[in-house]
Amino acid sequence: MSRGSELTTGPIPVGQFVNLVRNTLRNDKIFQNQVITGEITQWKQYPNGHTYFTLRDSDGQISAVIWKGRCHIDPIIEEGSVVVVIANLDLYAKAGKIQLVVNKIEPVNKLGLLEEQKKLLIEALRNEGLLDRPRMTLPMIPKHIAIITGTGSAALADMNRLIENRWPGLRRTIIGVTVQGENAPNEIVRAILAAGKLSNPTIAMKLDLPPVDLIIVGRGGGAPEDLWAFNLEPVVRAIIASNIPVVSAVGHESDLLVSDLVADIRASTPSNAIERCVPEYDYQQQLSIHFSERLDEATNRLFLDWRNRIQLIQSRLLNAPLKGVYNANQHISNLSSRLSNAVIGKFSNARKKLQFLCNTMQLSMQKSLANETTKLAVIESSLNSAHPRNVLERGYSMITDGTGELVSKTKDLAKGQQVILALSDGSAKATIDEIKKIGENNE
């Protein structure tokens, strides 16, 4: 536009300027017969036969027109279709609008067609009852996780980092695959099969590993087409066929894939998969300690109860006025002190020690305790029947002299002597009037 000399003659009318631009565009080969791809929006077919639409993608958009009869329009093309057009760039002077004049349009058919296939697959799986089949439960502590994801991907780095935070050194095998593109479905299926083989105890043992007990298959977020492998039948069927639980961990929260519908667990993201499958080591340790403490405390309390019961029996024995129980009493006392020693002092926190003591006690004490309890019962009942009070109950009385000595012979008595009669419910004072020995005459 070398019109420097004309500038002095006055301004250019706008129409003239726009047409100048239009001619420049039309004459530049770079803008003619370009092959361009994008998604269709604002698709409008007018009664006059012309079709207007906007071709767009995430980075830009441009208006386009297909003049009546210029080319064949596939009837499946609609709003949202992805198409390839061959078009010239033009400027519609009346509106000052740049647009593509389309000479040829073809549906790429990608997403639309894929979505259709996805729907059909879901429908087929539903009909086979595979969507609501019972799911496997995850191991509470996975001993060997197989993670199938992109080699060196950000998703893998995230998962590894999270695992190390939750359970440092948790055993895992990463199977690196291609997660998008043509090879992805095949590689993912093969990786699921390989993980399945590793879940076989015999095969795992050969490799000196515990069997795989959980599979996480996934990848980070991306465009729908990039995640598409997880919507494909071979991958989905491989997940269903797995003998061990499979977690589907694909893309972001909002991405719902067919793999999510059939997996044993649907994780919203790869990180979420780790949060749901990998317990926190510290928490599990604390749980263990918590149970250990409760076990010790409760058992201690029960032992104390037993000791108290034994002490009760012992004190009853001590109060019994017969010498014959001395040995039994000694035995009980011995048992009681052993229990006290065992229970109170030595092992309030040492579970192992308690167990050892318990075992020893179990061997020796339990047996003798049972014996003693039987013995005690016999002793108690003979004590009861032998107690003087029981004799008095039967109508006898017991005589003691002034010093409290028991009087059982007539020779211990003198006429006029004061004695005390012990009866079953009290005592009485009496004076001796007459003494008669068995066999003596009344005189």
Next chain:
Amino acid sequence: MSEEMNYSKAIERLEEIVQALERGGIPLDETLKLYDEGAKLLDFCQQELASAEGKLNEMRLSDIEMKLSE
């Protein structure tokens, strides 16, 4: 301990045992038996926790397939 014992079952049983002991009123020999079982379960849990540790293997699909076909 049965063969199908696993960590979550062990935790469940531990809870039962501890609750029974905490309720009390159990004969002495039963107390000892429960304590013994509880101690064994705790050992089992500790072993389980330890056995989850191992090394990280990172392999390409083709490598692992080769290893499995050996």
